[in-house]
Amino acid sequence: MEIEIRELKDDRLKFFLSGATPEFVNSLRRAILQEIPVMAVDEVDFMANDSVVDDEILAHRLGQVPLHTPEGYLLPSECDCRDGRCSNCSVSLTLKTEGPSLVKSGILESSDTEVVPASDSFPLTRLGEGQKLELMAIARLGFGKDHPNWQPALASYKYMPIFGWKKDGCTLCGDCVEACPPDLLEIADDEVVINDLEECTMCKACVDACPEGAIDIDQDSSKFIFKVESFGCMSPVRILEKAAEVLKEKCEDFIGGTERF
Ligand SMILES: [Zn+2]
Structure with a gap:
């Protein structure tokens, strides 16, 4: 499992989490919302x-x-x-x-x-x-x-988007660029490219707009964009550390057969 910090402020943390399962990431989110005193x-x-x-x-x-x-x-x-x-x-x-x-x-x-x-x-x-x-x-x-x-913070995640574009069939009409609500697409050097992939909401407006079916949007179910927005009780990094401690304790209790659950 790997963590790549993308944004760190006094009250906000955004990071990529790769090599994890959706179940683990959701457990981390729930630990932040519910289990940190x-x-x-x-x-x-x-x-x-x-x-x-x-x-x-x-x-x-x-x-x-x-x-x-x-x-x-x-x-x-x-x-x-x-x-x-x-x-x-x-x-x-x-x-x-x-x-x-x-x-x-x-x-x-x-x-x-x-x-x-x-x-x-x-x-x-x-x-x-x-x-x-x-x-x-x-x-x-x-x-x-x-x-x-x-509750110490808001915690949320989404899958990392995967943007696919096929050169064959694309007429560079620009309909997909017009259709993208967050305005992430552009045509550069006769290719459709996406800027700031992590901001893609996977709404698929570009897929619907393309008359040639040259665009595909998918998601990577092993890589996540995770956000922690602290309300101010403690730093977002400390909140994440504490959530990890909670999960570790729960796993140890489960392995040990105690009745914490
Ligand atoms: Zn007392």
């Missing part, structure tokens, strides 16, 4: 809320704020404390403010400076003149399979 607000105590947004909706919004997740925290199920509020398994984020203002995620004060919102600009609610908002939110580790608030 990250921090998210799980419980909110309201001391005051004069805003137009109800407690329940505001708590839901707080749960959707991605939080930076460092190593070292325990899952509530692994912690010895009974209420899931100790410093080993939880972080408290407090908020106390008075309007008029647009209340954003940056106003939350965390008990751990490493567990903070991935962005300060997520809007929570708006307060009018003299309206108060005071709350304490408890963040804990959790899994995307239990609630999307704990």
Whole structure:
């Protein structure tokens, strides 16, 4: 199996994965979506809320704020404390403010400076003149399979496209070039060529447009274009590493016959 990094940013990773099966690649995608523990607000105590947004909706919004997740925290199920509020398994984020203002995620004060919102600009609610908002939110580790608030990223893949063109029969009419929605085809040196093959959506508009049947689009089922788009809990590379660890653990458990599944 080989990985070729195509794009790497703070919140985004794109790579080619070759020599793998569709089942493995889908397992990797599902591990990213569901099996990586990250921090998210799980419980909110309201001391005051004069805003137009109800407690329940505001708590839901707080749960959707991605939080930076460092190593070292325990899952509530692994912690010895009974209420899931100790410093080993939880972080408290407090908020106390008075309007008029647009209340954003940056106003939350965390008990751990490493567990903070991935962005300060997520809007929570708006307060009018003299309206108060005071709350304490408890963040804990959790899994995307239990609630999307704990999903660390979007993960997706597609097969590597295969573009085929037959010189015999092609009249270079250019219909395929016109038909391609992402505008990837061109005629160069009396040949139809594709630029940026990985951007091909395999819609086959070029195949349908060609009156001579000179174009063929197929897919390579052993080579994939994989994307990870982090919500900000951790870097996309770390997310991929953790997903690989999860798959490795699952395989070892399966081979060992334990009942993790
Ligand atoms: Zn605890």
